[in-house]
Amino acid sequence: MSKLLTVAMPCxxxxxxxxxxxxxxxxxxxxDDVEVLIVNDGSTDSTKEIAERFVAAYPSIFRLIDKxxxxxxSGINAGIAHATGKYFRIVDGDDWVATENLVLLLERLRGIDSDIVVDERREVDMSSMEGDVIRFPDYIETDRELRFEDVCNERDTESSITIxxxxxxxxxxxxxxxRIREGIFYVDYEYIVKATSFANTVTFLPIELYQYLVGNANQSVAAENWVKRYAHHETVVREMLLFAESDGFSEPVGRYVTRKAQLIVNTHYNVLLIFDKDRKRGMRRAREFRLWLEKSHPRFAALTARRYRQAAVLHYLGVDADKLARIKGR
Known part of the structure; x- marks a missing residue:
């Protein structure tokens, strides 16, 4: 490895x-320490030209992968394939990092040998360009190496581990x-689960690095986009169920992977039964998915039965994505 950190930037x-x-x-x-792989994923605007300008100005930092x-x-997969860093992370093309805090992260990475390292992020509203840092909960022990299986099921620790x-x-x-599924949305979840489930050790660092732009109606997490791309989400759900039922996990990590698979199934119920404004279509799709789940993955059908019934009740009560957000206090 010629670098300390590879940053893959799918664009x-x-x-x-x-x-x-x-x-x-x-x-x-x-x-000396960082390479940024700008993975141009067939852009039709000036993305490639902007990338080439930075490669020319800072050839020791930036590399362009044109595909x-x-x-x-596919951008994540290309990044993994071309990485020369000891460590690897992902920054989306519409986001950025806090430069001075990246300096701090690199200083810490030089003295760390954990399988995974987790830091903090800021969510920045695209209208006001203001935002809040999403801090670790108080119960997360920071600045020392921990066994992943000792902490992965501790309260809500896993919610701090994001792409x-x-x-x-x-x-x-x-x-x-x-490798991550290509040609679909919602693969961030797949990457998180797969990249963490094989880790033996983890270090949590209270360093705010990632600047995550939110508030864009075109983001894949917007409710209408969930519905439009429900088949993409279902593909990831099925992949996670297969992964959760594979062998080789310790008992604590097995519970972690099971819970992550259960959570994405529950999210899928929301997509079908609550987010879809065409209520009949949503119910039909939910029933079809539920029948498939009972046949193919009966353990997860049982684990998520209660959540399915709850989502169905909310469906019949006319609860949509906005009302659900208010119920949850968002």
Whole structure:
């Protein structure tokens, strides 16, 4: 490995945002330790030209990987394949990092050998450009190496491990042959679960690094987009169920993976029964999915039966995505 950290930046038509993201890495202090792989996923705007400009100006930091369009998962896969860093992480093309805090992270990574490292993020509203740092809960022990199986089921610890806060040993990703589904949305969840489930050790660092832009109606997590791409989400659900029923996990990690699979099934119930404004279509799809789940994965059908009934009741009461958010206090 020639670098300490590889940052993969999957990019598709992000000319509006890309310069801000790349500029946050364009610092001579990163020349020896950081490589940013700009994965141009078949963009049709000026994304490639912007990337080429940064490669020319900072060739020791930036590399351009130009490929045909294959979706976010293909960008992650390309990043893993081309990485030369001891550690690997992902920054989307419309987001950026806090440059000075990246300096701090690199200082810590030099003295760490954990399989995964988790830091903190800031969610930035795209209208006001203001936002809040999502801090670790008080019960998470920071600044020391922990066994992953000792903490992965502790309260809500796993909610702090997101694609925006996760740094993983490149060797672990390759040794386990981790590849993400291509050509679909919602693969972030797949990456998080697969990248963490094989980790023996983890270190939590209270460093705010990732600057996550929120409030864009075109984001894949917007309720209407969940419905439009429900088949994509269902593909990830099925992948997670297969992964959860594979062998080789310790008992604590097995519980962690089971819970993660259960959570994404519950989210799918929301997509079908609550987010879809065409209530009849949503119910039909939910029943079809439920029948498949009972036949193919009866253990998870039993684990999620109560949540299915709850979502069905909310469906009949006319609860939609906005009402559900209010119920949850969001």
């Amino acid at each position: 598709y038509n992000v000319e509006t945002y890309l310069e801000r993201g790349l500029s946050s890495f364009a610092d001579p202090r990163f020349s 045909e369009n294959g979706g976010h998962g 925006h806060t996760l740094t993983t040993k490149t060797e672990l990703l390759r040794k386990r042959g981790i």
